[in-house]
Amino acid sequence: MYSIGELSHATGVKVPTIRYYEGVGLIEADERTEGNQRRYSRAGLERLGFIRHARDLGLSLDAIRALVALDPANHAETHDIAETHLSDIRARIARLRRLEAELLRIVEACDGGPGHDCNILEAFGDHRQCDHEH
Template identity: 50%
Template sequence: MKNITIGEASRKSGVKVPTIRYYESIGLLPEPSRSEGNQRSYEPADLRRLTFIRHARELGFEVEAIRALLTLQDDPHQSCASADAIAKARLVEVEQRIRSLMALKAELELMVEGCGHGRVDQCRVIEVLADHAQCSHAHH
């Protein structure tokens, strides 16, 4: 037997113990077999699935997207067009998010630079927030 406990699975996959149980509860991870004392016992396949999930979450995929990707993975004869579509959609999201964060960064930099560390009534941080027209970059 190379089955492992939930704690070990957590250490090896980098997913916290309560999160593993949560993934089971929402059906991302199959219910594992149990030890005599009712403790979860994970096989190598479960660990791979868990690592897949963690990696996908780190890449910002939503749980529903991961569910779809896992279904694809479970049937390797399917076309991978859906997987490709999911990844592409995520890529577009990420690119958009980067653009808006760059605009935001520019605006924050201006605010911070403009702050003369005096009193609030001369503070550019407060001023810019209060008056949207002072934004030099359209970010929305």
């Protein structure tokens, strides 16, 4: 049996976060000591590891809740959640790339060196210079 601190150390999830996860129904301690402290089994440790990894992958707690509640035989649904998230991530990458291009344009509006005329603030404020709409 692991204490909450040991679980935290083993998974890299902070102690208050573990308690938070309990509060929102993602994990439960297998037991409590007489003095009311949480004790976890190895299965609990693995479950938290799973949550941690899925979080690192950017899944919301809601998505993770759906994932851990799945019938392990229900591959189709699991696949669905993962694919939805994948296209989500791809959309975010595309958006960030557009921002990157525009920021680059803005920064370059000032790359004439010191003393050179710089319209970076104007570039920040001016939508018309963008080649796409927000």
